Amino acid sequence: MEVHSLRPPFLLYLYIVLFLIQIQLSSSSSSSSIMRVLPLKTEAIPSGSLFSRLPNKLHFHHNVTLTVSLSVGSPPQNVTMVLDTGSELSWLRCKTTLLSQPVFYPNRSSSYAPISCSSPTCVNRTRDFSIPASCDSNNLCHAVLSYADSSSSEGNLASDTFNIGGSDVPGTIFGCMDLGFSSNSEEDAKTTGLMGMNRGSLSLVSQMGFRKFSYCISGYNFSGVLLLGDSNFTWIAPLNYTPLIQISTPLPYFDRVAYTVQLEGIKVSDKLLQLPKSVFEPDHTGAGQTMVDSGTQFTFLLGPAYTALRNEFLNQTTRVLRVLEDPNFVFQGAMDLCYRVPSGQTSLPQLPTVSLMFRGAEMTVSGERLLYRVPGETRGKDSVHCFTFGNSDLLAIEAYVIGHHHQQDVWMEFDLEKSRIGLAQVRCDLAGQRFGLYN
Structure with a gap:
């Protein structure tokens, strides 16, 4: 279930720096055998930033958002994505009506590949979407995300190389979305899209093969930690x-x-x-x-x-x-x-x-x-x-x-x-x- 903010009075972002520490837990080269330790920190964002006007599935606001900094494409483009355990499809904004909005440019990536509507991905792996995927005029897999406030976002499914914590994950499936929003503010939204982390087959955690992830948000200074992958750290506290x-x-x-x-x-x-x-x-x-x-x-x-x-x-x-x-x-x-x-x-x-x-x-x-x-x-x-x-x-x-x-x-x-x-x-x-x- 996608849950995002809707015109909050102000917005704080917890920025996740994704290039710091990688710990190899075994000799296996699969992503599930690696634990990545990632710090969290905060940054105040003025009200009126575009992300506060993205579609909402539920009619409520929030003021703190977990965000992930990574790169996508070849050559890599830096993007910032909201970490959402309530969403399946990760997506990037590929078109915009404002010059200040961060955008991913698929035509600048040699590894970008659109997904056809007849592909197994489009036919079989979009069944948990609230609206079934369809074909556009170019025979590409078209996704529409519908929200309870009657707004929606839509675009085509595609794949590209995601670099997370210094490791390339080629063929990662995401939505290349044209949100089509207008804005009364020229503030930089500072977010390029959303990272879906639920249990669906197209969520990023499923695609990367991680069978476990953890996070901890500090109430003292808004710092914290995110872990992707498995680890035995009983010193933290009995869970x-x-x-x-x-x-x-x-x-x-x-x-x-x-x-x-x-x-x-x-x-x-x-x-x-x-x-x-x-x-x-x-x-x-x-x-x-x-x-x-x-x-x-x-x-x-x-x-x-x-x-x-x-x-x-x-x-x-x-x-x-x-x-x-x-x-x-x-x-x-x-x-x-x-x-x-x-x-x-x-x-x-x-x-x-x-x-x-x-x-x-x-x-x-x-x-x-x-x-x-x-x-x-x-x-x-x-x-x-x-x-x-x-x-x-x-x-x-x-x-x-x-x-x-x-x-x-x-x-x-x-x-x-x-x-x-x-x-x-x-x-x-x-x-x-x-x-x-x-x-």
Whole structure:
């Protein structure tokens, strides 16, 4: 499920430098035998950059995006792609309406090859697309990505050489897209496309043969680390694993190539919300799955679970926080629990923790990750802070989505071989130091 930003108040980018460290784990030359260790850092991007206006499958925003710097083509062209565990098809912008937008030029690459609509790739490997691939007038494989806000992007499938971490991966399949957007801003978008990393056959992690990847986003200084490949690093922390949920029968509202886990309960401090298990289970249409998605900032819960969490968090913060009494203000269309905090106040009061209880693992959100200060929003001398859990029902989506804001300082391991996700609470900046990425 592609999840991107839609006109956020500002944008922070976590830049992944992909040429630093390669560790050979065995004598095999396959990409799955190599672990690549990659650092993360942040850069502030002004609002109005083009990427904040790319199509959205879900109607919500996010302000932090994981981005990957690499090169594509022969000779290589530098590109920056958003790392999205909720998307299958990687794509690059090949045409643009603004000179300031970064673009990949296929006519400058001798290794670029368009894919015909009769090829096995087009016929067999696009079945998980929301809209089936088709033939264009040149008999090329044409893909259309459709989004819930009625926007779309489209272009032709092609292959070219991707260079990631100093290693060439020839014949990598991606979309060469003509987005056709106009913009009121001349700010450089600084992103050329999107890197799909879900479980689909055309995702980059599938094409490269990596059976495991991990990332860790620091909540202290926004540094972090990304690992591509397998490694035994038990010194980080013992990982608790939750199995990935898979179904064999296609259902209309179930994304079969998403990283779907089973949410079993929610706690506020030590109080377990009294919700039936059926609230967290997909129904006969597939609606109600729980997806772990790096393409979304915040976490969104279906109505009954969100209402119960909202009410309990409100009840436990009544004496320490002042509620924003403004029924007309709903942050990003889905977050209707907000508070007024004196602008001169340097820290938030002690807040109750919120724990998401998965089958076999638990993710606990605490402190400042529970409230988000809304940029530019004030009431008198108070700033506005909103609860970082939103209501999926207000977005007209039929799923739980675990965003990366709540994955800060959590080691996230995506184990495709054993079909599971591992979690552990860690200091991501310290983990980066252990890998030699920071002083």
